[in-house]
Every structure is written in structure tokens, then in C-alpha cells.
Amino acid sequence: MSGPRWEARADLVVVGTGVAGLTAALRAHSLGLRVLVLTKAAAEDGNTRWAQGGVAVVLPGEHDPGDSVDKHVADTLVAGAGLCDEDAVRAIIADGPAAVTRLRELGAVFDPAPGGRLARTREGGHSAFRVVHAGGDATGAEVERALLAATRDGRVPVLENHVAVQAVRTAGGAVAGLLVLDSAGVPGVLTAPAVLLATGGLGQLYQATSNPEVATGDGLALALRAGAPVADVEFVQFHPTVLYTGQGARGRCPLVTEAVRGEGAVLVDATGARVMTGVHPLADLAPRDVVAAAITRHMAFERGGIDDHVFLDATHLDGATFRTRFPTVHAACLAAGVDPVTEPIPVAPAAHFACGGLVSDVDGRTAVDGLYAAGEVASTGLHGANRLASNSLLEGLVVGTRAAEAVAADLACGKLADTRLAVVADLPVAPVAERDSLQRVMSRYAAIGREAEGLAVVGSVLDVSAVDRPLETRELVEDAALTLVGRALIAAAAARTESRGCHVRTDFPVRDDAVWRRGLIVRLNPSGQPVLARPTALRGAA
């Protein structure tokens, strides 16, 4: 077992180089904090650059007639299926216009509409055209480009290929830094009174996902081991339209943005029959959980259950419009041998977004002193049981900024730990399951359509196959995170005996507001097992 062999110091360590992490780092730097940013891969390799649709925001003087922040809030609450925290929703959405202005001041360029305003599109669950976008369908790439350029211009140091292994804490439990593997795999310590997790999601728990390889739930696992509660982890959003490239598709699969449906495309099966007719008043633009579940049901029960994908028919758009508006989707389709201008695009649902996460308030504070969270890893109460489309870049921008301000305020009032009291340990040992088996059982039993027996199978596979290993490589850190987060997800999914939002139980198909209109909190027991816990002060609504 090896102890740390190097040390660096900062006021704030930010883990993750996506929209939330870089926004927080830039804001903290502007407030005079010494910031270090850490990523286990290259700075560009996170999930943000894959975001297509855009940023949902109601800009003053630039919105549909009658649209308002209140309507955006209402749409978010409906999509969240009764589990959003309304105060958090309102606070984050109200801050959206200022966040987009700051991003544009940093250099991000959004697509213009004729007349000098910003172009706006619509996605599932939105009652108005309020999603601003960049590069047609490359919004995440533009946001990431602008934030990374500003980070480099501002000389905010980014440690690439450095893996966060475990929080370093004081005897009293406050976070005082991170145990890290450097790019050569040598353990060291980043000492800081504040650590902000902006590590993104957990799509790699499943065989097919829109998420990149880095989305292995690391931040959630690190937070659980640091004593923090997580909430709503059973709500994994499946994107309805990920490009179907054959039965054996594994890893990151290209997204076909919901904005294609916003521009009039419709879902059909192999006979040309509409999938969403009669399912929801908004039809193809119903909230994402509704569309993904309808496709899954259609594949299972129509045409004798022979289909493993459906089609997105966008052939009403002419070639020039499609290529200009959706260049990323167009290129992905052509690479897969599909011409989306002349033929329907084969699509199927795939794991896309963790609606739950590390319990935090809208300023990124968690239940553990010195530990902050922003972006997909956090559970602020914005998403509830199903995230509204394009609310995630928005949340990263807003909460990233607010979290940096919270760190500065907490440092200024002496609330954070004295890092000289940090107790630095050796690299930890944790249960690690084999990734392929984990992904296979999660995809089979814990995707859309879960039931008690299948969830128990996942639990048994994890119990039988997990072996205790020292977390001395990136791969082991990731596999241990997937193992722990998989267990937490299964514990919550088995307990929630109803169907709500992205959590679809075939043995409990009905939403049960009398019993289940509350979030489920999971934390680790003294032996390191994820168990259901009582609500925390941060998420007291239960």
C-alpha cells in the first residue's frame, strides 16, 4: 500500500472540466481564490462537449409571446413528475439569463436569428421555443470551447490525467483536500479547505449511453465515501433517440438531438406507424421519460416484439436545412451509412443523464463541510424524477457560479477546515466488480422497465463478483465507483415500489403520490454498504 508522495495547495480544488467545473473555477479565480482544476482525462474529454440541444432560458425581450420564467418553472416541475424542489427550480431558472450573458461575455457564440436576436428551438416538455443553441446542434462544444479558452487565458491551472481517489478529511469529518493519482499514477495530496465536485454522470453503468468514457460516477462514489448523502439516484434518464448502429452497440453512441423533433421530425416504427400517437398530448415532444418509455413499450409489444429500434423521420427537412441546423447529427448519420435527408434515422433509447446525485443546495453546498457540488453530479432538486431538456447546461452555469461564490463566502467567514488538521491516509481499498458484467446486468434489469426480481439479480451479481482492490489506477477508481454507484442505484430502485419519471417498474406500473412523493436518500453504513437513510436538512421536503 502506498501513501502520498507529493503535495500541492490551493483554496479550492475543482474536479471536472465540464461546464459546471470550469464556470466555478473561473468565478472563484475572479474572486481572488487560488484554484486548481483536476481532470482524470484531457481537459476537453468531458460530457459537456457532447451536449447538442442547447441552454433552456427565457431571455428578457427575446422569448415567445406569453413565455416567462414562471412557465419555464412550470414545465420543469411537470417534467420532474412531482419530485422537484420548487424553490431550487425557481432560483436556478431565474438566474439563467444572467448566466447566459456571462457566458457570452466570455466569448461563447450562440446561433443568431434574423433581426439580431438569438435563434430558439423547442425540445420535449417545453411549452415554448426557449432553447438557445450554438453551431446548430453543437452547443456543448461551443460552451466547452469558450470556457476552456477563458480558463487558459486566465491561467487557471488544469491538471490533466490526474485522478481524484478519495477526500482527505479532518478528524471532525470536514473535507480538507483530495488524495490523487498523478499522470504517472503516483499518489499525492491536493490540500485545500474546499473541494468542488463537477464530475458529471454515470452513463457508463450501462452498455449503451450517450455519455463519454469518463462518465463513471466517480464524484458520487467519492462523496458517499466522504459521508455525504445522495438522492434520487434511481432516476436515470434514457434519451429516446440515440443513433442505433446495431445490436452490439457499446459505450458512447451518437445522440440525435431532441431538437430534431422540435423542428418537426416524428417517431415511427418499421411499418411507418407513429409511435407517439395517443400516448401524450404533446406527442413527439412529450417529456423525455414519456417518449423513451413509449418507444421501449412499442419495441416490446408491437409487431410481436421483434424490433430493437424505431425510426426518427426527419425527411420533411430539406438537405441544406438539415445539414446547417444539425451538422453533428448529419455527420454521425452519414458515418453510420444513413442519409437523414432521404431516409428515417434508426434510433433507440440509451442511458443519458443522472437526475439524482450528491445532495446539495443551489449554492453547491453539501452536508459535508468543505465539499461542494455542481452540474450533473449534484442533486439540487432542479430535475426531480426526470430532467427537462436543456436544463443541464443551464444548471451547470448557474450553480457553478453560485458554488464558487459560496466557497469564497465560507472561506471568508472561517467556516472551512484548517487544512493542517487533515488526516492523510494510504490509498483506499474498495470492492470492484467486473465492468462488462455490471453493464450487462444493469442494462438488462435496471434500465427502462425494472422489477424486484431483476433488481435482486443485479445486487447478487455485484455481491458475488466484487473483489476488494487497492485503488491504485484510474481504471480501478472508475470500476470501484461504478460498483458503489450501481449498488446505491439498485438499493433505491428496489425500494421505490412505484413508477415515476425515469423510474419505470413493470411490477408497480402506477405512480403512487400517497406514499412516494418524496426523494430517497442513500448513504453508506459503517461497513461501506449503501443504505436508505433519513432525509437530510438540505433536502427536508420528504
Ligand code: SIN
Ligand atoms: C438533446 O439535445 O436532445 C439533449 C439535450 C439535453 O440532454 O438536455
